[in-house]
Amino acid sequence: MGWEPFKITYTSDYFQDLYELAVELIRRGHAYVDHQTPEEIKEYREKKMNSPWRDRPIAESLKLFDDMNRGLIEEGKATLRMKQDMQSDNFNMYDLIAYRVKFTPHPHAGDKWCIYPSYDYAHCIVDSLENITHSLCTLEFETRRASYYWLLHVLDLYQPYVWEYSRLNVTNTVMSKRKLNYIVTNKYVDGWDDPRLMTLAGLRRRGVTSTAINAFVRGIGITRSDCSMIRLDRLEYHIREELNKTAPRVLVVLHPLKVVITNLKSGSVMDLDAKKWPDAQADDTSAFYKVPFSNVIYIEHSDFRMKDSKDYYGLAPGKSVLLRYAFPIKCTDVVLADDNETVLEIRAEYDPSKKSKPKGVLHWVAEPFPGADPLKVEVRLFEKLFNSENPAELDNWLADLNLDSKVVIPTAYAVPALRNAAIGDTFQFERLGYFTVDKDSTAEKLVFNRTVTLKDTYGKNGK
8 A cells, every 4th residue: 555554563463462351450449250151141131230249359360260260160161251231321431341252362362372362452551551642433432432541541551542534335245344354255246355345455355555545545535424435436546647647558449349440451460559658759669569460350249230320430331440559441241140239240441542531530449460360368347346336225235136247258359469467457447447467367377457447437526
């Protein structure tokens, strides 16, 4: 993301300190070992009732907590709870759990511990031990502020300033870890780095740069409004702004339609210059790449129709178009399937003099040499993951999943210049959008993820 942390620390770095402070908390009469089940704790909290173990002797809680630490008590048989205020109007003061028994090795601490601190216990203490000046949380943690300061106060520890702000909510997706975990573990998406997700891993795999993300975040600012939704096209605007400067242009055809140029000799191949950048200067050879032009080329199926119209700029019988970086061609014949509707092939003539000036300009890809298909690549097109702008507010949010959010085109045609593209490289496929080489690519076949289309609704609407 371009940010260099001053220091990376983990709560587990402070496990010993947290344990010693828990012992001190018991000694001061502000914690006790409880044997209630989760169901009993829930019931007693709802009724604002004290646990029957709440007033047990301090010495007894100290011994039991030591037994918990030494692995002498089974999981689920005891917890250490803070002695807060069961009559408070804030349910986050209802004797929150500080420690649980769990016989699971820790990713950082290994198997040294069999008791682990809760978030409500560890969060504020670690902030204090690290001399954090401002502890920043999203608004759903605002009710935990009372517990945060209570614990630091009873332990006579330094109290950082706590400030809450609204979480980032982006339209047509879910941002909560619980919902994200559900759709990942239940395989509604292809892992945490699925390009349709708003995780950093997913955005990175999609081809979104840290520069674009930082610009997006700077643009939306910070608010305490709990119902604000940021439109997805606002992020896409910043992605386009960045990739327009950094992504070289190439020619790729997603849905190839064969065009045979009848007045160009079979086997004849011309190497033409194509621009990597719109403002490429003629004397800068690095700003160009070579594209073969032969008597068999491919255009998009959507760029041909049988009937022409005034506002149509594609190819049609008897009509001319300009092939990008190449020549004008004119459709002279159409080969149809047996149903007399499906177009199998187009016959055309090209104008080597380039005297004709058609309005329509098409992207295309040619056979690199006679009888050889162009470079075949797989292209994955991604749309919004959910149909509704705010699926999280729906009772059945899973039913709102967009079943067409991922479309795979197994055989698109690309120019030879793309053959050596590496994982993570991003290009503008002219007239189509920005695409990034996916990690699923192999030596035999490249896979591209569509990062974003060329259409810019945010920039036009100014929203």
